[in-house]
Amino acid sequence: MTELTAGGVLLAALWSFGASAFSAFYFNTGKTDILWGGLIGSAGWVLYTIVVVKTGSQAQGYLAGSFAVALCSELLAVFTHNPATVFLLPGLLPLVPGGGIFYMMRSAVQGNLSDALHNGYTTLIAAGAIALGIALASSAARIATLLRRHILKGK
Amino acid sequence: MLAKECGNLVYLPAYMKTISSDDMQHIALGAGSLVLENGGETYRAEETVVRVAKALGAKDADAFVTPTVVIFSYIDEAGHHHSAMHRVLKRGTNLRKIAQVNDLSRRLETRGKLSNAKQIETIIARISSSPNYPTWLIVLMAAASSASFTLMFGGNAVDAACAFAIGLVLRLMLCAFDKIPGGLNGFIISLLSGALISVMADLVGLTPLHVATATVMIGTLMQVVPGLALVNAIRDIISGDLVSGAARLLDACMTAAGLSIGSVTGVLVSKGVMQLLRAGGIA
Numbered sequence: 001m002t003e004l005t006a007g008g009v010l011l012a013a014l015w016s017f018g019a020s021a022f023s024a025f026y027f028n029t030g031k032t033d034i035l036w037g038g039l040i041g042s043a044g045w046v047l048y049t050i051v052v053v054k055t056g057s058q059a060q061g062y063l064a065g066s067f068a069v070a071l072c073s074e075l076l077a078v079f080t081h082n083p084a085t086v087f088l089l090p091g092l093l094p095l096v097p098g099g100g101i102f103y104m105m106r107s108a109v110q111g112n113l114s115d116a117l118h119n120g121y122t123t124l125i126a127a128g129a130i131a132l133g134i135a136l137a138s139s140a141a142r143i144a145t146l147l148r149r150h151i152l153k154g155k
Numbered sequence: 156m157l158a159k160e161c162g163n164l165v166y167l168p169a170y171m172k173t174i175s176s177d178d179m180q181h182i183a184l185g186a187g188s189l190v191l192e193n194g195g196e197t198y199r200a201e202e203t204v205v206r207v208a209k210a211l212g213a214k215d216a217d218a219f220v221t222p223t224v225v226i227f228s229y230i231d232e233a234g235h236h237h238s239a240m241h242r243v244l245k246r247g248t249n250l251r252k253i254a255q256v257n258d259l260s261r262r263l264e265t266r267g268k269l270s271n272a273k274q275i276e277t278i279i280a281r282i283s284s285s286p287n288y289p290t291w292l293i294v295l296m297a298a299a300s301s302a303s304f305t306l307m308f309g310g311n312a313v314d315a316a317c318a319f320a321i322g323l324v325l326r327l328m329l330c331a332f333d334k335i336p337g338g339l340n341g342f343i344i345s346l347l348s349g350a351l352i353s354v355m356a357d358l359v360g361l362t363p364l365h366v367a368t369a370t371v372m373i374g375t376l377m378q379v380v381p382g383l384a385l386v387n388a389i390r391d392i393i394s395g396d397l398v399s400g401a402a403r404l405l406d407a408c409m410t411a412a413g414l415s416i417g418s419v420t421g422v423l424v425s426k427g428v429m430q431l432l433r434a435g436g437i438a
Binding site: 023033086096097101102128131132134 | 254
């Protein structure tokens with residue numbers, strides 16, 4: 001997608017919802033958690049698309065998308081008393097660079113070294129940005145929990 | 156009866172405490188390896204082992220977890236040192252089991268030593284054998300997810316229908332491999348998946364439907380590519396679990412290598428078959 005249109009964003013939201021929610025099924029998630037996983041995955045992918053179109057930087061898109069996904073999972077974890085992983089893994093699926101690592105290995109197997117290096121580099125940047133987004137969100141959640149406990153004790 | 160039913164755990168008075176050091180070790184290792192086997196993060200598995208052990212009366216507990224092993228050592232109430240190890244051979248993703256173990260460890264934390272070892276072990280056994288969704292539903296949903304990914308990557312309705320069919324066959328094959336006692340080597344499974352996907356995508360490309368073969372292939376591959384494994388590896392490295400992060404990175408690379416070797420072989424085979432057919436004057 002090179003230009004943002006309302007229809008395009010809506011379709012992206014729909015397909016990524018399907019992708020995350022259907023995948024949550026073979027991760028054997030609970031029935032209501034499937035819906036949440038799909039919604040979070042859809043939100044992350046839409047944010048990624050918008051940021052990539054607006055800034056032209058893939059890494060920023062991955063960072064924003066995974067931060068949003070992880071933050072939503074941490075919030076849901078508090079409200080539903082489930083571990084955040086239950087929402088995080090299906091929500092991340094549209095973002096993860098699975099295709100990149102496959103193309104990297106495929107170029108390497110075919111003896112095309114420069115393609116393999118290029119794909120490997122972009123894949124590593126994408127995975128790093130996603131992991132950084134998750135780490136930021138989970139640290140923020142941890143600090144928020146500590147602050148909340150501190151305030152409750154102070155009262 | 157002294158025991159008072161509350162949820163699934165039974166409260167017992169302190170003088171009837173039944174958790175021995177051996178039971179505690181067994182329970183903590185069982186809970187930790189359940190988290191690891193079902194796709195939980197390394198730090199989560201370590202936290203679970205330590206939390207359960209401390210709730211059941213260990214004085215000082217430490218756990219070390221890599222993708223293939225759970226090592227656990229602790230000091231019991233009498234001051235004796237113990238350590239135990241559990242080898243993890245099979246890893247998958249089952250989020251329901253992670254949620255159940257999390258729930259169990261939280262309940263143990265609040266009830267602590269007053270629980271009955273037999274019952275906790277029964278709960279762990281029940282979690283580890285808890286049922287999945289029926290196979291036909293999983294196969295159908297996996298196929299639907301392949302179709303969704305294909306649409307997400309810019310395919311049209313025809314591409315999505317092809318991805319649905321290929322994803323269905325792929326998941327059926329994976330479910331059949333799951334039934335093999337002892338399990339098949341993970342590398343061989345990715346090799347066969349890669350070959351199946353590329354041959355079927357080429358077959359679909361031969362039909363006069365004008366299918367975007369590359370889009371169909373990557374949409375179907377999303378079921379098996381190690382994207383999440385790669386991200387989890389980097390997360391482990393960021394959070395300081397260097398050994399398990401490096402191991403997961405290698406795991407992701409090996410899965411991707413298996414898939415790509417399989418798909419390249421698949422392409423060569425289908426090209427060879429085409430040439431033979433042409434030489435025979437059939438196509």
